[in-house]
Each structure stands twice: as structure tokens, then as C-alpha cells.
Amino acid sequence: MALTEFHSPAPAFDPARAAKNFRDSRPPQDALGRLAVLHREGARNLQLLQFLARSPVACVLLMLIGALALLWAGFSGGGTLKADFAWAALVLLGVIAMTRNFIRGYARSLRRVPLEEAAADLRTLLLYLGVAWGTGAFLVMPGLPAPALVFSFAVAPSLALAPVLRDPKGVLAFVAPATLATAAATLLGAWPLDIWVAAAIMGLGGFIITWSMLRRAMGGDLLPELAAR
Numbered sequence: 001m002a003l004t005e006f007h008s009p010a011p012a013f014d015p016a017r018a019a020k021n022f023r024d025s026r027p028p029q030d031a032l033g034r035l036a037v038l039h040r041e042g043a044r045n046l047q048l049l050q051f052l053a054r055s056p057v058a059c060v061l062l063m064l065i066g067a068l069a070l071l072w073a074g075f076s077g078g079g080t081l082k083a084d085f086a087w088a089a090l091v092l093l094g095v096i097a098m099t100r101n102f103i104r105g106y107a108r109s110l111r112r113v114p115l116e117e118a119a120a121d122l123r124t125l126l127l128y129l130g131v132a133w134g135t136g137a138f139l140v141m142p143g144l145p146a147p148a149l150v151f152s153f154a155v156a157p158s159l160a161l162a163p164v165l166r167d168p169k170g171v172l173a174f175v176a177p178a179t180l181a182t183a184a185a186t187l188l189g190a191w192p193l194d195i196w197v198a199a200a201i202m203g204l205g206g207f208i209i210t211w212s213m214l215r216r217a218m219g220g221d222l223l224p225e226l227a228a229r
Contacts, residue, residue: 134181
């Protein structure tokens with residue numbers, strides 16, 4: 001064996017240096033920790049997109065249920081034509097605004113408003129629609145409406161919108177004023193079974209809101225598990 005092989009100019013192998021270089025080459029722990037945060041942000045953006053995407057279905061449901069409510073109230077000797085038109089105009093104004101918000105925040109290829117802003121605007125419009133819907137209890141109901149008519153008027157749109165919207169804040173924004181106003185009209189008008197009907201309306205409205213919140217909470221618990229995968 002030649003003597004020059006024992007004095008090679010190449011650097012000698014250092015296990016400690018190799019281990020150090022391996023540790024330095026791994027991704028930083030902060031970057032790994034950001035993966036869970038990015039996953040939650042992506043899931044939240046997806047939820048907002050889905051919330052906005054469902055708004056046209058909510059508009060169609062509101063128009064259909066509103067038309068049925070007007071027909072039922074009219075056959076029962078409901079409000080005047082002027083009152084019916086005023087309530088229909090209030091609801092239709094909210095539907096048009098929701099459609100415009102859907103186009104600006106979701107349907108356009110280049111969205112004109114951010115997701116957060118579009119979702120907040122949609123919740124505000126749902127609050128307006130809840131107030132407008134509850135106002136109908138004072139405008140279109142007959143003098144002594146049947147309890148089934150009053151109960152259906154209050155809870156039918158809430159039951160229809162909650163599984164469609166799947167947004168606790170949006171459901172709360174619509175259900176709370178719609179049920180509160182109808183229950184108040186029932187008590188103030190001394191309608192048949194007023195206390196029982198108002199209690200049933202408030203009870204079911206509270207259940208719908210609670211169910212929507214629990215459903216979102218149960219779905220949110222899955223995010224950390226999915227982020228860890």
C-alpha cells in the first residue's frame with residue numbers, strides 16, 4: 001500500500017459533522033407547525049366558499065315558501081293586497097341583494113370582494129331577511145289565524161335554510177328575528193293558543209340554532225386530526 005494513501009488531501013469522514021448537516025437539512029419546526037395552521041385556513045376558506053355557493057338555493061327556497069305562505073294566508077282571509085305586496089317586496093329586495101352578493105363574491109372568475117367580506121355581507125342580508133320575514137306576521141296574517149298557519153310561517157323557512165346554509169352565524173341571523181317577530185305577533189294579537197304557539201315557535205327556533213352550532217363544532221373537531229395526517 002502506498003504511503004500517500006494515508007495522507008490523502010480529501011477531508012476525513014466526521015460522523016458528528018454528518019449528523020449536524022443532516023439536522024440542518026431538515027425542515028424547520030416552525031414550518032411544520034404552520035402546516036396545521038394552513039390546513040385550518042384552507043378548510044375555513046372552503047367553508048366560506050360553500051356558504052356563498054348555497055345562497056342561490058336559499059333564495060329559491062325563500063321565494064317558494066313565501067309564495068305558499070301568501071296563498072295560505074289569503075285563503076284564510078289574510079291581509080290586504082297592499083300589505084301582501086309590501087311584504088313580498090321586502091323579501092324580494094333581500095333576495096335580489098343576496099343574488100348580487102353571490103355574483104360579486106363567488107360567481108365571478110375574479111371576485112370583486114374577499115371571501116370574509118362576502119360572507120359577512122351575506123350574514124347581514126340574512127339578518128335583514130329574518131326581520132323582513134318576521135314582519136310578515138304583522139302584515140299578511142288574518143285576524144285570527146290558525147295555529148298551524150302561524151307555526152308553519154315561522155319555522156318552515158328556518159327548517160329549510162338551516163341544512164342548506166350550514167353556517168351557524170347565518171342561521172342565527174335569519175332564525176332569531178324571524179321566530180322572535182312571529183312569536184311577538186302571536187302574543188300581541190292574542191291569536192288562538194297564543195302562548196302555546198309562541199312557546200313552540202321559540203323552542204323549535206332555539207333547537208335549529210343550537211343544532212347548527214353543534215354540527216359546525218363537531219365538524220371543526222376533525223380539523224386537527226386531518227392536519228396531523
